[in-house]
Amino acid sequence: MHKRTVVWNNSLMFPVVFAILLAVLVMSLIIGCARTENDEKKIIRFITWKPNQPAVWEEIYTLFEAEHPDIRVIREVGPHSSTAFHDLLAQKLKNHSPDVDVFFMDVIWPPEFGSAGWALPLDELFPPREQKNFLNGPILANSYKDNIYGVPLFIDSGMLYYRKDLLKRYGFNPPETWPKMVKQAREIVFEESKRKEMFGFSGQFKQYEGLVCNMMEYILSNGGRILNPQTEKCEIAEKPAVDAVRFVRNEIIGKIAPKGVLTYQEPESIAIFIQGKAVFHRNWPYAWEMSNNPERSKIEGMAGITKLPRFSGNKSYATLGGWQLGISSYSKNREAAWTFVRFLTSEKIQKHLALKAGLAPTRKALYKDTEIIQAYPQFSDMKTVFLTARPRPRTPLYPAVSNVLQRYFHKVISDPTSDIEKEACAASQEIDRIISLQDSAPDNSAVSMTETREELGIETKDAISERTSE
Amino acid sequence: MKLSKLIFCGITFVIVFMSLLPFVWFVNTSLKTQAEVTAIPPKLASSGSLHFYRSTIEEHDLLHYVKNSVIVAGATTCITLFISILSAYVLARLRLKYKGVIMGSLLLVSMFPQISIAGPVWKIMQSLGWLNTYQGLIIPYVTLTLPLGIWILTGFFRELPKELEDAARIDGCNRIQTLYKIVVPLAAPGIFTAAILVFIYAWNEFFFALLIMTQRKFQTLPIGIALFQGQYTLPWGEIAAASTVATVPLVLLVFFFQKRIVSGLSAGAVKG
Amino acid sequence: MVMKTKCSSITKERIFAASLLIPCFVFVCIFAFYPILYSFFLSLHRIILGLPSIGQPFIGLENYRELLHDRIALRSLITTFAFVSVSTFFEILFGLIIALVINRHFRGRGLVRAAILVPWAIPTVVSAQMWRFICNDNYGFLNYILFGADISKYRAWLADPFFAFAAIVTADVWKTSSFAALLILAGLQTIPDELYETAKIDGANAWQRFRRITLPLIKPAILIALLFRTIDAFRVFDLVFVMTQGGPADSTNVLQFYGYKKIFAEGFMGYGSTISVLVFITVFVLSLVYIRLIRTRLFTET
Structure with a gap:
């Protein structure tokens, strides 16, 4: 008997710890329950x-x-x-x-x-x-x-923002084509960076949805397409699309745009622009208000806004x-x-x-x-x-399609040694496969055809006729 | 002789320094002001401001996450220990066939990649209506920490002198009585060790919490920290403050009980 | 007569023992083994959460065939193996050094040990956020250490496929080297001091003593640490989720993350389960090796 009491004493720690744990648990449960809202609202x-x-x-x-x-x-x-x-x-x-x-x-x-x-x-x-x-x-x-x-x-x-003051100083008009934008950016940065840190361009190139938006604008403005509305086939491995992607890799990332844009979403990319560190900036309409907000922006009144550039012989497109x-x-x-x-x-x-x-x-x-x-x-x-403005492909499987696109774009623009044609082919096949899954749904196939068609082209025409009739 | 001692001291210093520096930097960040956090280039010194602690508590409901973590980790620890004590006693003391198989399969469970059971576990919880409930998260945690608890406790139970138990049984205690009157108190240090390790596991787990707790009311600290959102850039100050809060209990555990943790981890040589 | 009572008492004990194991059995079967089988079952079906209208058709091994042609999965597998081998290598290396240090007797050893354990105890999510902040292109400590106030040299580390991968490895090595150290330490402590004394008397220098005595004797411990770390590294997820979300250019898209994306973000429950099964099988094979290795201990103890 004596022995046993000793054992108990030596091991008081265990029950104590256990009790504390239990107490904490019970208490937090009580607190949790007591906080249920009995609001009438x-x-x-x-x-x-x-x-x-x-x-x-x-x-x-x-x-x-x-x-x-x-x-x-x-x-x-x-x-x-x-x-x-x-x-x-x-x-x-x-x-x-x-x-x-x-x-x-x-x-x-x-x-x-x-x-x-x-x-x-x-x-x-x-x-x-x-x-x-x-x-x-x-x-x-x-x-x-x-x-x-x-x-x-x-x-x-998507819109192109630019520094009115800088373009004026160097005698440029807002660029109509992407190559022109690159050329202007280079010249301005070359001069300006003697005085302070300066980049030519900022946009959203992180591996996320915004990357698809950005890249689509280059591809579509080079006459390329993501999906062919008639055949429902993916066309990112066609020449116009591949050329546009190559342009981004060779002329933009790490060239006129800092390499960091590969991790930028909207907030990071606009930060550079409103701090006065970028000549051109691609963003959504809200950036206008921010660029001219004296509390945040160092370039109040200096920002200009215009259509996104295009490649020569093609039309400008915005996502x-x-x-x-x-x-x-x-x-x-x-x-x-x-x-x-x-x-x-x-x-x-x-x-x-x-x-x-x-x-x-x-x-x-x-x-x-x-x-x-x-x-x-x-x-x-x-x-x-x-x-x-062009919508992105519309399908219930969009997240999967988008992931393939994000992956492909990010790979080829961040790794200069990657083979764009090869990657594009693979991504394109993958997207075709995903789209075909959707058609395996019995009641879905008919809809998806018309939907995809609407989405690429016809819809835009409708919108135009409606808008102009007003 | 002197030189070798110097080298040894140097290495020790470097190890300790590297172990602590990144985290100290983060704690330091949590004590800065917004302007200090976003200074480019970074400023080393912090002004010791508690601003971020206040704002995480007031705006981001930090205490709420703490509460959930305490509930989930606490309950997991209690349940896992209870079941582990029963099972470990069997495995250490009683006659049973296939003990090796049981120990082996427990070891196997402890190595399961979360992804290979995540989908089905999620589906089970969904059909039970247990998504966004404490039990919905506690149950997978218990399952995943059981091997750890059982392995550690089995080891501890085996080392206990058998004589006391025999004496108790002669005194008229049955098996269950012997277990909770003699074995459990004697193995208290071992149980405590297991408790610490299970608690740390449940406190830190992220994958299942991400899938099962989608309702803010039930989310645990790791989820809160991973998903902190801000206006223009990430709210690094708040993240650092919340991280410090999440880590302090663990650091205290480590400093007070490092011996136990070390013995627990190396005893099995199996995290389980 | 005596024999009979003894027999029945053994059976009774067995029944009693089994009944104590029931709770454990229930948990492990329902929430660990059943899900594994269920994953396999799911992987034989086409289940897309975004398209409930297609139902859950049985498609046999179709998903597995698809997996064979899935370049991203292959890439992800390679990335995972690269991550596992690189991080494990450094963890064992640093673990060994740390173990050798904390095995010595010196004042403040307890504190040093505690300090080393701190990274191990920190939640992975916290350490991920921490390293992400350290690698930040503007406010990060890393840039500051390397380039000081020269902002123009600051780099976006996580934007570079190589450095992003390196960052994840670093975060993992930082966090778990101490764990490897503990396992190795357990091995070190079994070496009797006399061995070293004798060697010293025989005139062996420190390196020789390490080569000839320490290394061979802690080999089993290193092996266990190695296998254990391998299996654990295979399950990396939190770091990737917080630091890189798999990017840039998929350089950190490890299998667990890819599977998570497929099942939960894209809703491909069937195909995603195929990845789960692949991960499971890989880890299972590794585990078997592991269990084999420590089996001797298991049996001597039982």
């Missing part, structure tokens, strides 16, 4: 990214909660990169996470989210007569088969971007969620976003709004850009 959770103008969005949320005192919006901020944002959001929706009511969708996701059943079809809430008030391109991007899965909030397309709002199929507050979506995409808010944050509206009427045109004269010019 309806709560909607909005998955968003960190906006570039947080203050502007803050105002909007406050306004919304003032107008709808019974609804509270809780925001959850996702990663900046579209690809990483997609992966996380998709994982949330796959897990049927109840903390998603409303979410942002990149322009390429609605087919996937609709097909997988994650996004709620909005046709009853957002009928065709409502859809008519929006630009055609974004509406099409949100439709898949016979349903619409999102409401477009703002439209994006269609933009963000939509979708509602989760697993949302328990659909009505409140729709109230929020309708509010954000209303004319009033879109105007606010256009004026304060430089985001291009998706409602047609706003392009005739004098206030907007006055504040952003380039919006009327940008109209032409929006008309030529």
